Structure formats: structure tokens, C-alpha cells
Amino acid sequence: MNMDRLDWLVGQGTPLQGELDIPGDKSVSHRAVMLAAIADGTSRVQGFLEGEDTRSTAAIFGQLGVRIEAPSASVRVVHGVGLEGLRAAPDDLDCGNAGTGMRLLAGLLAGQRFDSVLVGDASLSRRPMARVIDPLRRMGARIDAREGGLPPLRIIGNNVLQGIDFKLPVASAQVKSAVLLAGLYATGETRVLEPHPTRDYTERMLSAFGWPIRFSPGVAQLSGGHRLRGTDVDVPADFSSAAFFLVAASLVPGSDLLLRRVGMNPRRTGLLEALRLMGADIQALSPGEQGGEPVADLRVRHARLRGIEVPEHLVPDMIDEFPALFVAAALAEGRTVVRGAAELRVKESDRIAVTAAALQALGARVLETPDGAVIDGGPLHGGTVDSHGDHRVAMSLAIAAQLAGGEVRIGDCANVATSFPGFDSLARSAGFGLRTPEANG
Numbered sequence: 498m499n500m501d502r503l504d505w506l507v508g509q510g511t512p513l514q515g516e517l518d519i520p521g522d523k524s525v526s527h528r529a530v531m532l533a534a535i536a537d538g539t540s541r542v543q544g545f546l547e548g549e550d551t552r553s554t555a556a557i558f559g560q561l562g563v564r565i566e567a568p569s570a571s572v573r574v575v576h577g578v579g580l581e582g583l584r585a586a587p588d589d590l591d592c593g594n595a596g597t598g599m600r601l602l603a604g605l606l607a608g609q610r611f612d613s614v615l616v617g618d619a620s621l622s623r624r625p626m627a628r629v630i631d632p633l634r635r636m637g638a639r640i641d642a643r644e645g646g647l648p649p650l651r652i653i654g655n656n657v658l659q660g661i662d663f664k665l666p667v668a669s670a671q672v673k674s675a676v677l678l679a680g681l682y683a684t685g686e687t688r689v690l691e692p693h694p695t696r697d698y699t700e701r702m703l704s705a706f707g708w709p710i711r712f713s714p715g716v717a718q719l720s721g722g723h724r725l726r727g728t729d730v731d732v733p734a735d736f737s738s739a740a741f742f743l744v745a746a747s748l749v750p751g752s753d754l755l756l757r758r759v760g761m762n763p764r765r766t767g768l769l770e771a772l773r774l775m776g777a778d779i780q781a782l783s784p785g786e787q788g789g790e791p792v793a794d795l796r797v798r799h800a801r802l803r804g805i806e807v808p809e810h811l812v813p814d815m816i817d818e819f820p821a822l823f824v825a826a827a828l829a830e831g832r833t834v835v836r837g838a839a840e841l842r843v844k845e846s847d848r849i850a851v852t853a854a855a856l857q858a859l860g861a862r863v864l865e866t867p868d869g870a871v872i873d874g875g876p877l878h879g880g881t882v883d884s885h886g887d888h889r890v891a892m893s894l895a896i897a898a899q900l901a902g903g904e905v906r907i908g909d910c911a912n913v914a915t916s917f918p919g920f921d922s923l924a925r926s927a928g929f930g931l932r933t934p935e936a937n938g
């Protein structure tokens with residue numbers, strides 16, 4: 498949890514150039530540690546994201562009795578304790594800022610013989626948990642939350658869980674994953690149906706760890722009573738972190754960047770399609786596979802972007818990329834319309850309101866709608882804006898500042914370390930004009 502207040506001062510830099518290594522995928526890193534912890538035998542996780550979110554998850558498994566070594570940066574060796582080997586932690590389990598951590602752990606801990614309490618920071622404590630509590634209760638779990646289904650979550654152990662046939666009301670990989678993880682401990686079949694396919698890392702990784710699971714876009718099915726086998730995981734670079742550089746290099750004239758070995762799971766790359774519809778010049782080179790995931794080197798060069806109507810079917814595949822898309826739209830030619838993205842209002846911040854307000858403060862014409870925004874491209878000026886402690890909003894505003902007519906002070910940026918530690922120095926090395934003023938801390 499970040500107690501320090503960190504502001505950035507960001508102004509125009511130089512064209513973005515060079516080859517960048519983006520840190521490991523957050524979703525994959527969380528899941529790798531979780532499954533390795535309850536597997537039989539040892540797993541080596543390479544490319545592990547050294548972010549606060551994923552470190553919180555690793556620390557929680559330490560509290561639950563799992564030995565996890567960190568022989569070098571971005572590597573974790575997890576000594577799995579088997580499906581029934583976790584033990585009660587004397588203290589609360591702090592998920593920090595991580596919705597993925599809390600929701601997936603709720604599913605996994607619902608099947609244990611002991612009680613647990615999951616807590617989070619101020620942002621996470623405002624995020625809806627009823628979406629996982631409801632299906633887990635239907636499976637037989639006992640979970641108490643604060644009024645309105647908010648954290649902390651008290652998970653009472655020693656229940657017999659039954660498999661469930663669950664139709665997700667909202668497209669959410671976190672809810673799907675929570676139900677599947679509880680399903681490992683349940684009797685009978687668990688089946689999850691999605692209104693739109695979401696990222697399938699839990700399914701792919703369960704399969705890689707040897708658990709029989711059937712899945713195809715929009716449906717996943719498994720039954721209890723099997724075991725997980727320790728497996729090495731090679732985590733690809735996080736597409737959502739690469740996204741900031743895809744947008745920035747598209748916008749800043751003269752840019753030509755190469756982002757190496759980026760995860761290209763189709764349930765994550767919606768922004769690539771949206772940017773290409775806007776006229777972006779992004780090539781996926783040397784396609785390959787890493788840790789069972791498609792990867793590619795992404796070469797992005799400056800291009801003139803035009804406003805678009807973002808196709809609604811792309812929304813779940815780019816759900817984390819809207820703050821960056823809003824910035825691209827604010828600097829594109831013409832109008833961009835986003836619809837069907839109400840989920841943005843319950844992310845680390847209300848991303849529609851927070852991003853719109855910040856861009857408006859820089860002179861952008863952004864009209865909020867209940868489930869999206871209408872954005873008319875035009876010039877931006879300098880000013881003072883607030884990221885409201887939302888990592889993706891902070892990084893997106895740093896992109897906007899590359900094109901603004903004056904310096905931009907971005908408030909409350911410390912949480913960037915939750916998903917993208919070292920963003921500021923990597924961005925500077927690529928050409929961003931970004932500094933942290935003395936007065937911070």
C-alpha cells in the first residue's frame with residue numbers, strides 16, 4: 498500500500514525511440530504464484546512482475562505457509578504445499594490495491610479448512626465483491642463482507658463446496674477465475690458461462706499444471722478431485738503495460754519504438770485493433786510462444802490518428818486500456834465514441850470520471866456518458882491533474898503531457914508501482930519528459 502504522495506512533472510520529451518523490455522504480465526504472475534502454491538512440487542516462475550499487486554499475492558502465500566524464494570529479480574521459486582497444504586494465517590491477508598488478488602483468493606480460500614480475512618487499500622476497499630461472493634455462496638462458501646458487499650472479506654473455512662453451473666452477469670475474468678478456483682475444492686462439475694469471452698489465463702494455467710479442464714471462448718468447465726503438478730512458468734511482457742508505449746509512440750511525431758516479447762493473448766489485445774482502426778502503424782513481428790502464450794515484438798511508429806466509434810465487441814479485450822485510449826482520442830482528429838464500458842466505473846478508480854476530468858483540465862473536449870464517453874480531438878495545454886491513485890490513469894496522463902502545450906503536474910502517482918515498477922525511468926529512457934519533483938514524499 499502506498500502511503501507516500503508522489504507527483505510527476507511531465508512535459509514534452511523527444512521522439513520515442515529504442516527497444517524496450519516491458520515487465521511481466523500481472524494477470525499471469527498472480528495466477529502462477531497461486532497455482533504453484535497449491536501444486537505438488539516446486540515451480541519456477543520467470544518474468545514474475547515485481548509489482549506491488551503481485552508481491553502482495555506472493556506475501557499472502559508466505560503467510561499461508563508456502564515457502565517462496567526470490568533468487569533474483571523477476572524470479573520466484575515456489576515450493577508448493579499441495580491442494581490441502583495451506584495453513585491458517587494469524588493475521589489479515591493484505592491484497593493491497595489488487596482486485597485480481599482479492600477476487601481470486603476469495604475463490605481459493607473458500608475451499609480451505611480454516612478461516613481467512615482479506616483486506617485491501619482504500620481503493621480496493623471501495624470495489625464490489627458481491628460479484629464473487631454470490632456465486633461462491635451458491636457453492637456453499639461462507640463469506641462475510643462489509644455492507645454493500647465491500648471488503649474486508651471474512652472467509653469461513655471448513656465447508657463442503659458443490660460444483661456450480663454459473664452464468665456470469667458481467668464479463669469478468671476475475672469472477673470466472675474465483676469460481677473455477679473454488680471448483681478445484683468442490684464436489685462435482687463447475688461450469689462458467691460468460692456473456693463475452695474474457696482472458697483465459699486461469700484455464701490455460703490450470704491445464705499447464707495438469708488439472709483436467711475443458712474450455713473454449715466463453716465457457717470453462719472442470720471438476721474437483723484432481724491435483725496440480727508443479728510447473729515452470731515463463732511470464733510474457735504485459736500487453737497492458739506495453740499499451741502506454743503503443744499510444745505514446747503513435748502520438749509523438751518521429752517516434753519508432755520496438756517492444757520486445759509482448760503477450761498477445763487475443764483477449765488482451767483489443768487496443769491494438771482499436772488503434773489500428775484509428776490509423777496507427779503497429780506491426781507484430783517475430784510471432785512466437787512463451788509460457789503457453791502467444792507473444793510478438795511490437796514495432797510502433799508515429800501516425801496520424803483519427804477518431805472512431807470503438808466497436809463494442811472489443812471492450813472486454815481492452816478493458817484495462819481505456820485511460821490510454823481516451824488520451825489517444827483526445828489527441829486524434831475528429832470524434833471518438835466509447836460505449837458499453839460501464840465496468841470502467843468500478844476499476845481502481847471510476848476511470849471514466851477520473852480520466853475525463855483530468856483531460857478536461859488540460860483543455861480536452863470529453864463528454865462523459867454512463868457507459869463511456871464522447872471525445873473530440875484537439876490541442877491540450879498544461880495544468881495540474883489528479884490520477885486519484887490509479888496507476889493506469891497516471892501513466893495515461895503522462896502520455897497526454899508529451900503532447901500538451903505546457904507542463905503537466907500529475908498528482909498521486911505512487912500506485913504506478915502496483916503494475917509497472919520503473920515506468921518513469923523506462924519512459925525517460927525512451928524519450929518522455931518526466932521528472933519527480935523534490936517536494937515529493
Ligand code: S3P
Pocket residue numbers: 523524525597668669670671672674695696816817840
Ligand atoms: C483481470 C481481469 C480484469 C482486469 C484486471 C485483471 C484478471 O478485471 O480489468 O486488471 O487478471 O483476471 P475483470 O475480470 O473484473 O474485468
